[in-house]
Structure formats: C-alpha cells, structure tokens
Amino acid sequence: MSKRAKSSVVVTDEACHLPAETSENFRDQLPRIVDAIVESCHDKETVDHIDAVAIPDRESVIELIDDLRDLLFPGYFGNQEIDRNHLTYHLGSEVNVVFEKLSHQIARAIRHECHRSEIICTHCLNRSQAEALYFLEQIPGLRKSLAGDVKAAYNGDPAAKSFDEIVFSYPAIIAITTYRIAHELHIRSIPLLPRMMTEYAHSITGIDIHPGARIGENFFIDHGTGVVIGETTEIGNNVRLYQGVTLGAHSFQTDPNGSLKRGYKRHPTIEDDVIIYSGTTILGGNTVIGAGSIIGGNVWLTHSVPPGSHVVIEEPELKILTPKEMKRDI
Amino acid sequence: MSKRAKSSVVVTDEACHLPAETSENFRDQLPRIVDAIVESCHDKETVDHIDAVAIPDRESVIELIDDLRDLLFPGYFGNQEIDRNHLTYHLGSEVNVVFEKLSHQIARAIRHECHRSEIICTHCLNRSQAEALYFLEQIPGLRKSLAGDVKAAYNGDPAAKSFDEIVFSYPAIIAITTYRIAHELHIRSIPLLPRMMTEYAHSITGIDIHPGARIGENFFIDHGTGVVIGETTEIGNNVRLYQGVTLGAHSFQTDPNGSLKRGYKRHPTIEDDVIIYSGTTILGGNTVIGAGSIIGGNVWLTHSVPPGSHVVIEEPELKILTPKEMKRDI
Amino acid sequence: MSKRAKSSVVVTDEACHLPAETSENFRDQLPRIVDAIVESCHDKETVDHIDAVAIPDRESVIELIDDLRDLLFPGYFGNQEIDRNHLTYHLGSEVNVVFEKLSHQIARAIRHECHRSEIICTHCLNRSQAEALYFLEQIPGLRKSLAGDVKAAYNGDPAAKSFDEIVFSYPAIIAITTYRIAHELHIRSIPLLPRMMTEYAHSITGIDIHPGARIGENFFIDHGTGVVIGETTEIGNNVRLYQGVTLGAHSFQTDPNGSLKRGYKRHPTIEDDVIIYSGTTILGGNTVIGAGSIIGGNVWLTHSVPPGSHVVIEEPELKILTPKEMKRDI
Numbered sequence: 001m002s003k004r005a006k007s008s009v010v011v012t013d014e015a016c017h018l019p020a021e022t023s024e025n026f027r028d029q030l031p032r033i034v035d036a037i038v039e040s041c042h043d044k045e046t047v048d049h050i051d052a053v054a055i056p057d058r059e060s061v062i063e064l065i066d067d068l069r070d071l072l073f074p075g076y077f078g079n080q081e082i083d084r085n086h087l088t089y090h091l092g093s094e095v096n097v098v099f100e101k102l103s104h105q106i107a108r109a110i111r112h113e114c115h116r117s118e119i120i121c122t123h124c125l126n127r128s129q130a131e132a133l134y135f136l137e138q139i140p141g142l143r144k145s146l147a148g149d150v151k152a153a154y155n156g157d158p159a160a161k162s163f164d165e166i167v168f169s170y171p172a173i174i175a176i177t178t179y180r181i182a183h184e185l186h187i188r189s190i191p192l193l194p195r196m197m198t199e200y201a202h203s204i205t206g207i208d209i210h211p212g213a214r215i216g217e218n219f220f221i222d223h224g225t226g227v228v229i230g231e232t233t234e235i236g237n238n239v240r241l242y243q244g245v246t247l248g249a250h251s252f253q254t255d256p257n258g259s260l261k262r263g264y265k266r267h268p269t270i271e272d273d274v275i276i277y278s279g280t281t282i283l284g285g286n287t288v289i290g291a292g293s294i295i296g297g298n299v300w301l302t303h304s305v306p307p308g309s310h311v312v313i314e315e316p317e318l319k320i321l322t323p324k325e326m327k328r329d330i
Numbered sequence: 331m332s333k334r335a336k337s338s339v340v341v342t343d344e345a346c347h348l349p350a351e352t353s354e355n356f357r358d359q360l361p362r363i364v365d366a367i368v369e370s371c372h373d374k375e376t377v378d379h380i381d382a383v384a385i386p387d388r389e390s391v392i393e394l395i396d397d398l399r400d401l402l403f404p405g406y407f408g409n410q411e412i413d414r415n416h417l418t419y420h421l422g423s424e425v426n427v428v429f430e431k432l433s434h435q436i437a438r439a440i441r442h443e444c445h446r447s448e449i450i451c452t453h454c455l456n457r458s459q460a461e462a463l464y465f466l467e468q469i470p471g472l473r474k475s476l477a478g479d480v481k482a483a484y485n486g487d488p489a490a491k492s493f494d495e496i497v498f499s500y501p502a503i504i505a506i507t508t509y510r511i512a513h514e515l516h517i518r519s520i521p522l523l524p525r526m527m528t529e530y531a532h533s534i535t536g537i538d539i540h541p542g543a544r545i546g547e548n549f550f551i552d553h554g555t556g557v558v559i560g561e562t563t564e565i566g567n568n569v570r571l572y573q574g575v576t577l578g579a580h581s582f583q584t585d586p587n588g589s590l591k592r593g594y595k596r597h598p599t600i601e602d603d604v605i606i607y608s609g610t611t612i613l614g615g616n617t618v619i620g621a622g623s624i625i626g627g628n629v630w631l632t633h634s635v636p637p638g639s640h641v642v643i644e645e646p647e648l649k650i651l652t653p654k655e656m657k658r659d660i
Numbered sequence: 661m662s663k664r665a666k667s668s669v670v671v672t673d674e675a676c677h678l679p680a681e682t683s684e685n686f687r688d689q690l691p692r693i694v695d696a697i698v699e700s701c702h703d704k705e706t707v708d709h710i711d712a713v714a715i716p717d718r719e720s721v722i723e724l725i726d727d728l729r730d731l732l733f734p735g736y737f738g739n740q741e742i743d744r745n746h747l748t749y750h751l752g753s754e755v756n757v758v759f760e761k762l763s764h765q766i767a768r769a770i771r772h773e774c775h776r777s778e779i780i781c782t783h784c785l786n787r788s789q790a791e792a793l794y795f796l797e798q799i800p801g802l803r804k805s806l807a808g809d810v811k812a813a814y815n816g817d818p819a820a821k822s823f824d825e826i827v828f829s830y831p832a833i834i835a836i837t838t839y840r841i842a843h844e845l846h847i848r849s850i851p852l853l854p855r856m857m858t859e860y861a862h863s864i865t866g867i868d869i870h871p872g873a874r875i876g877e878n879f880f881i882d883h884g885t886g887v888v889i890g891e892t893t894e895i896g897n898n899v900r901l902y903q904g905v906t907l908g909a910h911s912f913q914t915d916p917n918g919s920l921k922r923g924y925k926r927h928p929t930i931e932d933d934v935i936i937y938s939g940t941t942i943l944g945g946n947t948v949i950g951a952g953s954i955i956g957g958n959v960w961l962t963h964s965v966p967p968g969s970h971v972v973i974e975e976p977e978l979k980i981l982t983p984k985e986m987k988r989d990i
Binding site: 071073074075076077081082083084087088091092095096099103129130132133136137139140143144146147148150155156157158159160161163164165167168169170171204205206223225226243244278279297298313318319320321 | 356357359360361363364365366367368369370371373375376377378379380381382383384385386387388442521522525526529532533534536538540542555556558560561574576578579582589590591592593596609611628629630631635639640641642643644
Binding site: 401403404405406407411412413414417418421422425426429433459460462463466467469470473474476477478480485486487488489490491493494495497498499500501534535536553555556573574608609627628643648649650651 | 696972
C-alpha cells in the first residue's frame with residue numbers, strides 16, 4: 001500500500017533486533033521445541049496434570065454459576081420475560097439442566113481428588129448426583145437468605161435506587177450469591193469446585209470470600225473491591241462491610257517440622273449488627289468484634305473489642321502546607 | 331484404564347460421605363424440588379422478577395459499551411484497518427447499529443421502571459429513540475473529552491509509551507470512557523442502564539465511578555484498582571487520582587422514620603488541578619479540596635482544605651528492628 | 661398484555677422527559693450525526709487510529725494467553741484428559757498453534773510501531789517468527805519458574821489445599837504466569853503486546869504487574885487485589901506479598917522543558933526472602949528492602965532498610981468507646 005511507503009527510512013536488521021537465524025525456515029525448529037517441552041514434563045521440578053482424570057473446567061463452572069443465579073433470582077438474568085403461568089415449566093427445565101451440570105462437575109471434582117490420592121472410588125457418580133440433589137434442596141432457603149442480602153444493600157446504601165438495580169448490578173450480590181452457593185458445597189466436603197466458584201466471583205468483583213467462611217443473614221458489602229474474608233472467619237447477622245476490609249490471619253502456626261499448619265481457626269469472629277468501614281484490617285482467630293460495634297475506616301485491629309464498641313483511629317496528624325509554606329518546604 | 335486401578339484401596343460409602351438414598355433414581359426427586367422453588371416465588375420474603383417486562387440484559391449492555399468504544403476511538407477496537415476513504419461507511423454502519431441497540435436497551439430500562447411503578451407509558455419507544463439520538467449527538471463532544479483524558483494519562487504516567495498503548499490497555503480509559511457514556515444517560519434520567527454500565531467497568535478495572543458523579547476534563551486515574559467515586563462527587567479539570575482513592579460519604583442522614591435519605595450531596599468536591607495519591611480517603615458532602623492542592627498517600631480527610639494546600643500524613647512512627655533486636659523481641 | 665394495563669395512570673410526555681422532536685423519523689437524523697463524527701476525526705484534538713495498520717487485538721491476546729497457559733501447565737486448562745502417550749501429539753499441535761498466533765500478534769505490534777514512527781520495516785514477518793520461536797524456546801525454563809511459584813503459594817498459604825487448587829483458582833498464578841510471559845516479550849523489545857497481556861491479567865485479578873519489572877523465583881502474592889508493581893521494580897527470590905501492596909514511584913523527574921522523564925529507575929528493589937504484608941506502600945528508585953526483611957501491614961516506606969529488618973507501624977492510638985461513652989460522644 002502506498003501509505004506504508006511514505007517514509008524512505010529503511011530499517012536494518014540490527015534496528016529490528018533481528019536474530020541471526022532469520023534465513024532458516026522457523027517452522028523446522030518447532031519439533032525440537034516440542035521435544036524440550038515434553039522433556040520438561042518428566043521433570044519433577046515442574047507442575048503438570050498428565051495421566052490425571054478430567055477436572056472441573058473454568059468455563060463450565062462459570063456457566064453453572066450463571067444458571068444457578070437464574071434459579072436463585074428467577075426472571076432477572078435470562079433474555080425472556082417469565083410470567084407466573086410458565087414459571088413451573090421454566091424452573092422445571094432449569095432445575096434439570098443444573099442437576100446435570102452440577103452433578104457432572106461434582107463428579108469431576110471428586111474423581112480428581114480420589115485419583116490424585118491414589119484411591120479407587122466406585123461411587124463417584126452416585127455421590128455426585130446425591131450431592132447435586134442435596135444442593136438443589138437448599139435453593140428455597142438460599143433464596144430467602146439472598147433476599148435478606150438484597151434488602152440489606154437497599155437499607156445500607158443511599159445510592160441504591162431499587163431492589164432491581166441491586167440484583168442487576170451490585171458486585172456484592174454476585175460475590176455473596178456465589179459465596180452462598182460455594183459454601184453449601186464446601187460444607188458437603190466437595191473439593192476444588194467451591195474455591196473455583198469464589199475465585200471466579202473474586203475476579204469479577206474484587207471481593208475475595210473463602211467458601212469456608214461462615215456468614216449470617218442480611219450481609220452487605222458496599223463497593224467491595226479489595227475485601228478479603230478468610231477461610232475460618234465467622235460473621236453474624238446484619239453485618240455491613242466497605243471496600244478494602246480484610247478479615248485475615250495474624251500469623252501462621254507451623255508444625256514441628258516447619259511446614260504450615262492448615263485448618264485451625266486463624267481469622268476473626270464478627271458478631272451481629274457490626275459495621276466495618278473501608279480499608280480496615282482485623283486479624284487473628286481469637287479476635288472477636290462484639291455485637292453492635294462500629295469499626296471506623298483504616299483501623300488495624302488485632303485484639304477483641306466488647307459489644308457496642310466504637311473504634312476509630314486517632315486521626316493521624318496531617319501537615320497542611322499553604323502555597324507559601326510549600327515554597328519554603330521544597 | 332489400568333492407570334486408574336493402580337491402588338487397591340477401596341473407598342467405603344462412609345469415606346465418600348455418601349448420603350443414604352444412593353439407590354434411588356435421583357431424577358425422580360427433581361419435580362418435588364421444582365415445586366419447592368416455585369412455591370418460594372410466592373413468598374414475600376424472596377426476590378424475583380416474574381410477571382415483569384423484559385429488562386436490559388448484561389450481555390447486551392457489554393456489547394453496547396464495546397460498540398460505543400469503537401465509535402469513540404475509531405479504528406482501535408475492531409479487527410479491520412480503517413482508512414479515511416471508508417471512514418464514512420464504517421461509522422455510518424456503526425452509528426445505525428448503535429442506534430438500534432441503544433434505543434432497544436433504553437426502551438427496556440424505561441418500560442421496566444414504568445411497569446415496576448405501576449404506570450402505563452405509551453411513549454416508551456418514541457422516547458427511547460429520541461434519547462438514543464440525543465446520546466449519539468454527544469459523540470463528537472465526548473471524543474474531545476476522551477482525547478483530553480488520554481493526553482492526561484500520557485502526561486501523568488512515566489510508564490506510558492504512547493497514546494496507543496494507553497487507549498489499548500489502560501484500565502482508566504475503560505473506566506472513564508464508560509463513566510462518560512453512562513453519565514450522559516444518567517443526566518437524561520434513563521434508569522438502570524447507566525449503573526449497569528459503570529458496574530461492568532468496575533468489574534473489569536476495579537474502578538467504581540457512580541454515573542451521577544460530575545467529572546471535568548483531562549481526568550486520569552493511575553493503576554486504579556480500589557478507586558471509589560461516589561454519586562454526588564464533583565471533580566474539576568486536570569485532576570489525577572491513584573489506586574485505592576475513595577471519594578465517599580461520611581455518614582448517612584436518615585428520615586424521621588429511620589430510613590436512609592437518598593440523593594442529597596454527601597460526597598466531596600475536588601477543584602481543578604488536584605492530585606490525590608494512593609490509598610487516600612476523602613469524605614463528606616461539605617468537604618472541598620481547593621484548586622491546585624496535592625493530597626499525599628494514605629491520608630484520611632473529612633474536612634476542606636484551601637486552594638494550593640499540600641496535605642501529607644506525619645509519617646507514622648515505624649519500629650525497625652534489626653535481627654539482633656528481633657531475637658529479643660520474639 | 662393485560663398485566664401491563666393494571667394501572668390507570670397515564671404518563672404525559674413531560675413525565676417521560678420526552679424531547680420535542682418525537683414526531684420525526686429519528687433515523688432520518690442519523691446521517692447528520694455520522695457526518696459530525698466523521699468531521700471529528702479530522703480534528704487534531706481527538707484520538708483515532710485511522711489509516712494505521714492493524715493492531716494486536718484484545719480478543720486474540722486473551723486467546724493467546726489461554727493457549728500459553730495450556731503449554732505452561734499441560735493438562736490443567738483444556739477439556740480433555742491428557743495421558744503420556746498422547747503428550748507429544750498434544751503439545752506438538754499446541755506449539756504449532758501458538759507459533760502462528762504469537763508471530764501474528766508480534767508482527768502486528770511491530771508493524772504498528774514502525775508505521776506510527778513512519779519507518780518502513782521490510783523484516784516484520786521474519787522478525788516476528790524469529791521472536792515467536794525464541795519465546796517458545798523459553799517455555800521449559802518458564803515451566804520451572806512457575807512450578808516454583810506454585811510451591812511458594814502452597815508453602816505460604818495455610819488455606820491452600822493442593823497444588824491443583826492453586827493452579828486452577830489462584831489469581832496470583834494467573835497474574836504471575838501472564839507477567840512471566842509478558843516479561844520475556846518485553847526484554848525482546850516487542851511493543852504494545854506485553855502491556856496488553858499484563859493489563860488483561862490486571863483486569864481479572866486486580867494485580868497490576870508492569871512487564872518491565874524484574875522478579876526472581878518462588879514468588880507469591882496472596883489474595884492480590886490492589887497490588888501494584890511498577891515498571892522498574894526489582895524483586896529477588898522467595899518474596900511474598902499480600903493484597904494492596906504498592907511498589908511504586910515516589911515522585912517524577914521532568915525534563916528541562918517540563919515533560920516527564922521516562923525509563924529511569926523509580927521503583928524500589930526488594931531483596932531475597934522478604935515478606936510484605938497487606939496495604940503497605942514502598943516507594944522510590946533508591947529504596948532497597950534488605951534480604952530477609954519482614955515489612956508489616958499498612959506501612960508507608962520511602963527509604964531503605966538493612967537486611968533482616970522487621971518494620972511495623974507503631975499501632976496508631978485507637979479510641980475505643982463503650983456504649984455509655986458513645987452516648988456522651990455523640
């Protein structure tokens with residue numbers, strides 16, 4: 001094209017950082033590279049998943065979460081209008097689809113764990129269907145929980161215009177819905193799948209809730225980016241968090257041989273009716289925030305406070321320089 | 331496969347947490363579950379969207395944002411090269427597509443609101459087309475605004491290599507472009523759609539700008555994750571923010587009956603030529619950051635500062651323990 | 661539908677904010693709008709990409725990252741089970757696909773840069789294939805590095821259940837994998853593509869690592885949302901970061917004519933075996949965190965500390981008000 005020729009500068013190989021072998025047919029070298037990569041799969045120092053059974057795959061997990069949101073909030077996320085006459089048909093068909101997909105992914109997660117642990121499990125299919133069924137039984141209860149969370153958002157955020165806006169667009173609802181789904185699977189000891197679900201929600205909301213956390217009714221997180229809720233956190237009813245709140249571990253215990261201990265309670269307990277403002281960090285398995293407390297923003301808290309406490313930082317001294325002082329200062 | 335049989339351990343039902351009912355045909359139980367979920371839709375304690383008109387759907391909203399970005403930055407986001415000869419054809423076809431999609435989603439948003447408010451609106455289609463047209467009229471102006479934002483990024487970030495890199499990859503440009511689109515719809519009182527748009531941008535950038543905020547020219551946010559800009563924030567020209575900055579509400583006013591007041595100014599005003607460094611929180615509807623001020627990182631500010639101020643925290647006392655001291659300390 | 665008629669309220673044009681021109685055929689006005697947008701493309705004050713060569717496109721870059729992850733962690737991300745017998749075929753086919761895609765995107769990135777700089781490059785295709793080949797040669801080495809990162813995650817996080825869970829679901833692994841890919845292209849001076857890759861990872865993980873940063877072995881970031889690692893950061897081996905850590909620039913140098921200087925070292929150096937807890941900010945090109953140091957959470961550090969230091973904030977004074985005191989206080 002003439003427009004590409006409008007300059008007469010010619011680039012030398014050097015200017016292009018051109019490697020020496022340009023004259024070869026590059027594709028001829030690919031088999032050598034393939035061999036090197038195959039070789040690297042025999043190396044104990046690398047990580048692969050070869051000769052292992054199929055695993056829950058990320059795309060199916062995302063699809064499953066989307067389908068489950070449609071069951072949990074009927075009529076919000078599909079493309080069609082749903083009226084009461086067709087509700088049974090619609091939900092009936094959705095429930096069947098979710099049963100198939102969920103039991104399939106549970107089976108993959110269980111089988112994967114069994115195989116990795118060198119155990120034969122002849123019951124994977126049966127168990128996965130039983131677990132999927134058990135999960136579906138929880139849907140009406142989950143719907144009530146989530147309605148409480150939506151109402152908590154409306155009552156906690158002056159910018160909220162309607163329940164619909166909250167269900168459609170609030171990241172907290174995505175994160176809490178996904179957490180409540182994942183937690184049900186987590187307490188049934190389904191491996192892998194719950195964490196894949198909450199990490200998907202983390203990726204689209206910036207809210208990182210471990211499926212092992214225990215969270216009460218009417219929970220709300222405003223804005224949400226940067227929130228971390230650790231595996232052994234316990235949260236009561238009517239709790240509200242803001243962006244950047246960490247409920248984390250203070251320090252890790254190690255075995256006598258120096259490797260990390262896992263599973264013990266290392267994240268805090270937040271009792272009923274607590275509000276925690278943005279950027280605050282609360283650490284430690286023995287830390288209890290008493291019921292009805294208000295924890296201000298940017299607080300760093302590693303010990304318990306009694307019910308009804310109001311914790312704020314002494315506002316750090318600020319230096320405010322006027323333009324005149326700034327000139328002297330710089 | 332023989333590789334699955336390499337262990338002789340046999341898993342008992344118990345080891346698999348196998349529920350009792352394994353011998354049943356699980357699918358026989360699905361209709362009972364469907365009934366329970368349908369039942370839950372008659373419960374006032376849950377949230378659904380049944381017997382309601384169709385709503386803006388998330389996928390179409392995302393598609394619309396992508397199409398609009400192509401109109402706002404011609405040639406950057408499509409797959410084809412655009413030359414000046416074909417520009418009119420290309421933009422002509424794009425404008426038609428956007429008109430159809432945008433008026434369709436606006437119509438859904440308006441109708442949804444009307445129906446939810448139990449009002450009949452016979453003018454939805456007309457209004458939605460008029461609004462789509464009005465929006466498209468704003469495109470040339472928006473293009474100028476966004477060019478200013480791109481230049482502000484280049485002038486504010488030493489890591490920026492070119493305008494192209496900024497348009498292609500900077501999260502701030504996605505967030506600000508989406509905000510400027512959504513704000514135009516917000517000031518026309520289009521419901522639902524603007525917030526869905528900015529929450530989509532929030533999900534992919536970690537930058538949460540409410541469509542109601544008012545933001546001047548040449549605006550830049552570096553890195554951006556965790557930034558929150560509330561509904562009634564006002565930002566002047568040539569303002570630069572860094573990651574983790576919150577422009578938020580200090581406390582909420584309630585009606586005499588205890589429910590939240592909505593809509594009043596509760597977020598700060600940032601005048602022209604202000605820089606706010608990472609992790610800083612500025613709160614309150616009466617808080618005004620005077621023109622030309624520089625607010626350092628990690629500041630917590632709930633009151634106004636005069637023009638030209640330079641606000642920094644007195645660096646908090648740090649304990650620095652050398653290894654020798656650490657031994658004594660632990 | 662009768663359900664839409666259940667209210668007798670009729671909306672006036674005014675209530676609908678209906679613009680005056682409703683009776684016109686709105687589509688008739690589109691050509692005028694198209695002309696205005698075309699016009700705006702001749703305006704020096706706007707940004708477009710017209711008469712420029714095709715560019716790396718976001719969707720292909722995402723696809724490429726996904727394909728590369730499959731080469732780097734064989735068997736984890738596909739849909740099929742891979743056994744050792746088929747490994748060579750599988751990887752052979754993948755390597756060919758990646759070679760085509762990668763050299764195509766590199767060619768677009770190089771050509772784009774050349775064209776923008778008004779230089780003719782007759783060697784784009786050759787160079788892009790040579791670069792793609794060079795990159796593929798690094799795969800076995802990258803696999804070792806990444807295995808070290810996975811192990812560092814397991815050894816650094818008590819909530820980690822298995823290597824598989826980490827590879828499947830940890831955002832740090834997505835961010836670090838993408839960074840290690842992008843860094844290889846960055847040091848070969850491939851334009852645009854590396855930053856597009858890391859910004860994609862930023863958008864799904866909240867972790868913003870510039871491809872220019874230099875990062876050693878066994879690197880781990882827990883939770884990760886809000887982490888920023890600047891262009892000229894240097895990080896040693898066995899370093900662990902938590903969410904919200906910024907390794908940034910302190911202030912920018914300008915040329916005599918006032919424009920930003922680019923490329924000089926302005927981000928800190930973190931030596932081997934350092935841990936940096938959540939919310940901490942470390943700034944400046946001359947700041948060196950000595951080997952084996954532990955930097956506590958919420959620290960703001962703009963100067964070097966010697967090896968083996970343990971830096972914590974003096975916990976800011978907290979005001980803890982009991983309910984009785986709160987009444988007096990409010």
